Each structure stands twice: as structure tokens, then as C-alpha cells.
Amino acid sequence: MKMSEGVEWGLHCCLALAWLGDDTAVPTATLASAFDVPPHYLNKFLQALVRADILASSAGVKGGFRLAKRPEKITLLDVVTAIEGPEASFRCTEIRRRGAGVTARPSEFAMPCGIAIAMGRADAAWRRELAAQTVADLVKAAPPAGAERMRCWYAPRAR
Amino acid sequence: MKMSEGVEWGLHCCLALAWLGDDTAVPTATLASAFDVPPHYLNKFLQALVRADILASSAGVKGGFRLAKRPEKITLLDVVTAIEGPEASFRCTEIRRRGAGVTARPSEFAMPCGIAIAMGRADAAWRRELAAQTVADLVKAAPPAGAERMRCWYAPRAR
Ligand code: FES
Ligand code: FES
Numbered sequence: 001m002k003m004s005e006g007v008e009w010g011l012h013c014c015l016a017l018a019w020l021g022d023d024t025a026v027p028t029a030t031l032a033s034a035f036d037v038p039p040h041y042l043n044k045f046l047q048a049l050v051r052a053d054i055l056a057s058s059a060g061v062k063g064g065f066r067l068a069k070r071p072e073k074i075t076l077l078d079v080v081t082a083i084e085g086p087e088a089s090f091r092c093t094e095i096r097r098r099g100a101g102v103t104a105r106p107s108e109f110a111m112p113c114g115i116a117i118a119m120g121r122a123d124a125a126w127r128r129e130l131a132a133q134t135v136a137d138l139v140k141a142a143p144p145a146g147a148e149r150m151r152c153w154y155a156p157r158a159r
Numbered sequence: 160m161k162m163s164e165g166v167e168w169g170l171h172c173c174l175a176l177a178w179l180g181d182d183t184a185v186p187t188a189t190l191a192s193a194f195d196v197p198p199h200y201l202n203k204f205l206q207a208l209v210r211a212d213i214l215a216s217s218a219g220v221k222g223g224f225r226l227a228k229r230p231e232k233i234t235l236l237d238v239v240t241a242i243e244g245p246e247a248s249f250r251c252t253e254i255r256r257r258g259a260g261v262t263a264r265p266s267e268f269a270m271p272c273g274i275a276i277a278m279g280r281a282d283a284a285w286r287r288e289l290a291a292q293t294v295a296d297l298v299k300a301a302p303p304a305g306a307e308r309m310r311c312w313y314a315p316r317a318r
Contacts, residue, residue, distance in 0.1 A: 001162045001243045008254055011274045036258035076277055084160045089248065095167055096305075099195035100312040104305065114300035115170045118235055118292050126285035133277050141273035146255075146263065153259040 006045035006083045009037055013046065014054065014079060015138045018071040019147050020154055025064030030157040034150070045083055052082030062159045071139055077130035088123040092116035165204035165242045168196055172205065173213065173238060174297045177230040178306050179313055184223030189316040193309070204242055211241030221318045230298055236289035247282040251275035 013031050020026065028046060032039035046065055049055040056068040067074065096113050097104070139147070172190050179185065187205060191198035205224055208214040215227040226233065255272050256263070298306070 001160055001248050002246070002250065003160045003248050005252060007249060007278075008252060008274065011278075012254060015274065032258075034259040035254045037254065076281070087161070089160050089162050090166060091161065093164060093167060095171060095194045095196065099191075100193040100309060104308055108302055108305050108308070111302070114297055115167065115174065117300070118297060119166075119170075119289075121292070122235070122285045122288040125288040126281045129281040129284040130278075133280070138273055138277065141276070143267055143270070146267050149263055149267070150259060 001089055003080070003084055004045075005037075006042075006048075007080055009035060009042055010045050010049055010079050010083050011076070011135075011138070013042075013065070014049070014067065014071075014074060014135045015142065016150060016154065017055070017065060017067045018135050018139050019151055020066075020158060022066060024154070024158045025058055025062060025066050026154060026158045027064040030154065031065070033157075034153065048082050049079065052078060054078055054082055064159050067135070070136070072134050072136035074135040075131045076133045076135075077127055079135075080130055088120065090116070090119040090123060092119075160248055162239070162243055163204075164196075165201075165207075166239055168194060168201055169204050169208055169238050169242050170235065170294075170297070172201075172224070173208070173226065173230075173233060173294045174301065175309060175313065176214070176224060176226045177294050177298050178310055179225075179317060181225060183313070183317045184217055184221060184225050185313065185317045186223040189313065190224070192316075193312065207241050208238065211237060213237055213241055223318050226294070229295070231293050231295035233294040234290045235292045235294075235297075236286055238294075239289055247279065249275070249278040249282060251278075 012035060016034060017026060028039050028043045032042045046055060050057050053068050054074055055065045057065050092113055097109060171194055175193060176185060187198050187202045191201045205214060209216050212227050213233055214224045216224050251272055256268060
């Protein structure tokens with residue numbers, strides 16, 4: 001079970017855009033070169049973040065991406081869900097009803113399967129932890145020297 | 160991000176083998192028909208559970224699978240790790256060092272990336288929750304009627 005690399009890319013883009021602030025739009029090509037990743041592939045993830053209302057994009061010579069809201073309003077769960085989709089990593093296919101289960105009384109399946117409930121608890125704990133952390137927390141956790149260096153790197157490349 | 164269906168299958172097999180107890184070995188074909196899944200594909204997951212010392216397998220006419228230890232000693236994390244591998248779902252590829260990062264002072268990267276730490280917190284919460292639940296808990300949570308029906312179904316098909 002592995003997340004797409006888009007999660008690492010997307011979170012780093014959000015952090016970079018949080019550093020740059022509201023009045024700077026950064027084109028895909030600049031973000032791609034900041035992290036040395038393929039622009040076309042990165043753009044797919046940036047568009048997913050726009051659809052999830054995490055990033056705003058503008059077209060034209062001054063166009064590019066910026067955060068669509070304040071960094072404290074964007075949780076890590078928002079970003080992960082935008083890129084990985086909303087489904088839980090464990091999906092119950094109701095195998096208990098198949099095979100030996102086909103002759104069972106339907107009442108036996110009135111409650112969700114205990115295995116699905118148990119796996120759901122772990123998924124909920126994971127989501128809770130992601131929802132408790134925001135892009136603003138990433139800004140706070142980053143070394144100031146790194147933030148400063150990145151801001152200087154972006155300055156001549158942003159719009 | 161999606162787990163293999165082997166996790167649902169493997170957990171249900173462990174639950175069934177816990178119901179049957181130590182002195183009953185169940186062949187792959189019987190487990191596969193209990194859940195109506197392809198025997199060859201199921202066997203792959205059963206072998207992974209054997210390698211992780213969760214199941215014990217025996218060969219011959221009386222051969223099959225049984226739990227390798229008591230149900231209270233097998234956590235859901237053990238089963239998930241045996242089937243999905245030990246890696247976290249988020250893997251940091253250190254993109255911070257690439258692109259704009261190549262000219263940074265190495266000291267900037269002395270600490271792990273804050274994004275990797277934040278994602279690691281969620282992974283740890285997920286693992287903690289899985290490690291806190293055992294196959295014995297699944298036994299307790301299952302409806303008694305279901306357990307009884309399954310035991311009767313296995314009786315003529317086990318060894
Ligand atoms: S039937 Fe899906 S987890 Fe039990
Ligand atoms: S460099 Fe990998 S998460 Fe930041």
C-alpha cells in the first residue's frame with residue numbers, strides 16, 4: 001500500500017506557496033523545477049488541488065498557482081484526500097456473504113463485519129491525525145533558513 | 160491508496176482458524192471456497208502469513224493451515240504487515256534536496272523534513288490502532304450465530 005508521490009509533491013508545493021504569500025502566483029514550470037519533477041505530471045496533481053479548492057490558478061502572463069485559502073485552513077487530510085481520493089485504504093468487499101455465507105440468515109449481516117469495523121478504527125485514527133495538522137503547522141516546523149532560501153529562489157521566478 | 164484484497168481475505172482466514180482451534184488444519188481449497196476466492200491467489204497470501212509466523216502449515220493428507228499462535232498474540236498490524244509489507248504508506252523521496260535544494264547547505268537537511276514527520280505521525284496513529292487489536296478481539300466481536308454456522312460449515316471440510 002503506497003501513496004502516490006503526488007502527496008509529497010503536493011504538500012511541498014502548498015508549503016512553498018504558503019511561504020510566498022497571497023500576491024505571488026507560481027507557474028507549474030517553476031514549481032516543477034523547484035523540486036526537479038516532471039511538469040506535466042506535477043500539473044495533474046496541482047489541478048487536483050485546484051478542484052479541491054486548496055489552490056487557485058490564474059491564466060495568462062501573470063498566471064500560476066497560489067493557495068486558495070489561509071494555510072491554517074488547509075489540513076494535511078485535505079491535501080491527501082485531494083490527491084489520493086476520499087476512499088479508505090481498506091475496503092470491505094463483504095466476502096463474509098460469499099462462499100459459506102450464501103446460506104446464512106440475512107440477520108447475521110445486519111451489523112457491519114467486525115473486521116471492517118476494526119480496520120475502520122485504524123483508518124479513522126490516521127485521518128484524525130492528518131486533520132489535526134495544517135499547512136500553517138508545516139510553515140512553523142520548517143527551518144527558517146530553508147524558508148528564506150526558497151523565498152529567494154522563487155522571487156525571480158514567480159509572478 | 161488501496162490495500163490489496165488479501166488483507167480482507169487474510170483477516171477472515173485468521174478469524175476462521177481461530178474459531179476452529181488448534182487441532183484443526185484447513186486446506187487452501189476449503190478456505191478459498193469458504194469465501195469464494197481464487198485458491199491460487201489466496202494461497203499467495205496464506206504463504207505470506209506463514210512466513211510471518213501467523214499461520215503454520217502442514218503437508219500431506221492431514222495437511223492445511225492453522226494459527227501458529229494464540230489469537231490474542233496476533234495483532235491486526237501483524238496480519239496487515241505480513242500482507243502489505245512493513246513500509247509506511249507515505250514515503251519521503253527527499254525532494255527537498257532536489258531542484259532548488261541542490262545549492263542548500265547540508266545542515267539544512269540535518270533534521271528529517273517536517274512534511275515527512277507530519278505524515279509519519281498519521282502512519283504511527285494507524286499502526287497504534289492496528290496493534291491494539293488482536294484476532295481474539297475479532298472473535299469476541301463476531302456474532303455467535305455466525306461463528307457457530309462457520310464451525311459447522313468447516314467441520315466436514317477440515318482435517
Ligand atoms: S466481510 Fe469485509 S471485512 Fe469482513
Ligand atoms: S522531502 Fe520528503 S516529505 Fe519533504
